[in-house]
Amino acid sequence: MPRSASPPGSMFGAGIKQKPLTILPLVVLVFFEVSGGPFGTEDSVASGGPLLTMLGYLILPLVWSVPEALVTAELATAFPENSGYVAWVTAAFGPFWGFQMSWSIPDGSRQHLQGFAWEYGRHGMQLCDHS
Numbered sequence: 001m002p003r004s005a006s007p008p009g010s011m012f013g014a015g016i017k018q019k020p021l022t023i024l025p026l027v028v029l030v031f032f033e034v035s036g037g038p039f040g041t042e043d044s045v046a047s048g049g050p051l052l053t054m055l056g057y058l059i060l061p062l063v064w065s066v067p068e069a070l071v072t073a074e075l076a077t078a079f080p081e082n083s084g085y086v087a088w089v090t091a092a093f094g095p096f097w098g099f100q101m102s103w104s105i106p107d108g109s110r111q112h113l114q115g116f117a118w119e120y121g122r123h124g125m126q127l128c129d130h131s
Contacts (some may be wrong), residue, residue, distance in 0.1 A: 083102075
């Protein structure tokens with residue numbers, strides 16, 4: 001029987017059962033980590049063809065994601081803290097760079113938002129110039 005996701009008596013996650021990660025959700029997670037999802041797949045196929053696109057999606061996880069996961073697992077066991085990469089950078093480069101790292105998200109999601117803001121602002125300025 002699956003265990004409860006939260007301790008007994010906890011108001012968070014009451015009645016939620018933990019389920020093991022099976023192969024299909026794992027494949028989907030790796031696909032979204034490597035390719036960013038289905039958006040852009042058409043461009044990849046148009047540029048390199050279906051064979052190179054599929055090879056890229058099969059090889060890139062082995063070349064990039066597996067070593068990244070191994071390094072993350074090793075650092076997480078060496079620094080058992082909740083701060084994650086901030087603790088790793090602070091230990092390696094000092095508190096200044098650890099603070100800088102706390103403001104930059106390594107997966108680039110903040111950079112995407114900055115890019116969107118820049119493009120929307122640029123497009124808005126172009127609309128204002130044509131009025």
